Amino acid sequence: MVKRQNVGFTLIEVLVAVAVMSVIAIAFFGLFNQVLKFVQIKRIRMQAAMLGTEQMELIRNLKYSDVGTVAGIPAGVIPQTQNLSRGGVNYTVSADVRYIDDPFDGLLGGEPDDLLNIDYKQAKITTAWQTRWGLGSMFFLSSIAPEGLESASGGGTLKLHVMNASGGAMPQALVDIINPDAGVNLIDYLTNDNGLILLPGAPAGLGVYQITVDKLGGYSGARTYGLDDPAGNILPAPAHLAVSLGNTAEATFGIDLTGTLNVRSAMYNPFGVPTPVSADYSIFGAKTIGELADGSVIYKNIYNGRTDNLGQVALIDLEWDSYTIDFHPGATAGFNIMQYSPPDNPITVLPSAATSSFVIFYSPYSAYSLLVTLKDQSEVPLIGVNVTLARLAATYSATLLTGITGQTFFPDLQSATYGLSVINPGYLNIDSVIDVDGNKEEPLTMMPDL
CATH class of the missing domain: 2.60.40.10 (Immunoglobulins)
Structure with missing residues (x-):
């Protein structure tokens, strides 16, 4: 009896062989792709170099008076930008031509002073590309001297x-x-x-x-x-x-990075936290760009709008500046401003920074009022300080504590002259006379009693 043997591969052996071949194939194709990318990038860069050299040779063959860009300084016949194609690749070719003040014979405003500061021209050609293999650029520089002595350009x-x-x-x-x-x-x-x-x-x-x-x-x-x-x-x-x-x-x-100003508005609540309220605002910086015929200035940065139902607005992309926040308090609006937090108005917005301001209103509106802001010599708000306001030659007198912003608000005043007194242990007393002729804000600085 003849014994038969099974000749061939098991399923596991086949799967292992396929896996090994797949790994080899993937590695091969990855290597092939890298080689292809390397070759293509070299070809693209070589074409860019040839294109830049070609453009520079064209410039060198121009008359000196023509060496310049169209609508440039100096003016000439060279296009500022061209879109050219080589070997199926699109290139952007940029030209920049400038006069050069060579330090050999002195510089403008230097010692010696070179009053004729157009010694020669420098041409710069930049070739840039963007393909499936990536983007890149290269540039070429060349100095072009006048045929004779330098002369005034007019x-x-x-x-x-x-x-x-x-x-x-x-x-x-x-x-x-x-x-x-x-x-x-x-x-x-x-x-x-x-x-x-x-x-x-x-x-x-x-x-x-x-x-x-x-x-x-x-x-x-x-x-x-x-x-x-x-x-x-x-x-x-x-x-x-x-x-x-x-x-x-x-x-x-x-110029610098822009910043953000977050503003909140709320109504004073004597029984709890302030209640958010929507209100119209005008916010303007200190930088100006001109003047109108009536003598009023034109501000560079002005923003008008209204806070939302939560009493909030975020102003983004603000130029660094000192911004005044105006909520148009008055009889029409029906409220006064009784607190800024922080106690600064204008408020400074710095580059790449977020700044916040919380403004609290007081209602009903008082035609005559006084908002006192109390700080020390380091601009730190003084909290919990007694501020006394008394009307001269009358019976009115009120003493209020400054809050967490160093501020206190006196509503329902008369158009009159008042005496203001501030006593704070460790500081020199403040005794001053204030004419309240509307809605007045009075910043005060307490000096240490040394």
Whole structure:
């Protein structure tokens, strides 16, 4: 009898073999993909380099007077931006041409003073791309000298500084420079590491350079203003810049990260916590951009609105500034302001910070009232201090304690002269005379009794 043997693979052996082959295949295809990506990136970069070199050669073959960008400083025949294709890849080619003040013969405003600060031109070509393999860019620099001696360009110099809220340099800020009369239209010019843009050879013009400054990533903006910008502005500030022949027009702009102001409004409740209430508000900063014919100023940052049913509003993307909060108290609104928390109005909003203000109203409205804010010399609110208000030549006298904000409120007064007295152990007494001629707010500072 012949014994038969089973020849072949078990199911487990087949599964193991398939798994091993799958791992090998995945590793192979991963390696293949990496090699392909490496080759493609090298090809893209090589094409970008050839394209940049080609554009730079075109610039070198131009007449010196033509070396400049269209609507640029200096003006010339080179497009500021081009979209070109090579090998199926789309490239953005940007050109930047500037006059250079070489330190060899002195600098403008230096020692010696180089009054002719257009020694030569520097051209920069940047090629940028974005493909399925990623994005990238490269740039090329070249100096182009005049055929003979340097000569006056018929213009002056623009010198623009961009600073942050602390007065430090703001690098990589985006600056637009527009002069419609001379056809200058420079968009998204970048400040250097010192927050500076220096443009010799700017065409002369009186009040024609419109400057706008901002930066990506949640920054505030700044710009120059013209007459009737906004409507009725007769003294714009800062005004559009003027450049005169052989002189330097210099301006400084401030931008920084924006902040947030959270405001709450509530009605005083003598029996418990204040009750949230919706109310109209006007909130404006201290920075101004001009003046109207009647002498009133034009504020740069103004916000009008109404708190919601919970008495809340959040103002986001605010420029750093000192903001006054006005809830329009009065007979029409039917209330007075009896407390700010913190006890500051105006209130400062800092870059990249959230600031809060809680305003408490008092009703019914008093035509004559006094809000006293008591702090020490370090601006710390003084809590639980007796404040006495007495009407001179009358029988009125009231003593109230300051609350957690260092404030106390006297309603239902008369249009009259009052005596104010504050006694706090460890501090010098305050005795003053106050004329109450409406809704008056009186900040007081107590000095230590040394």
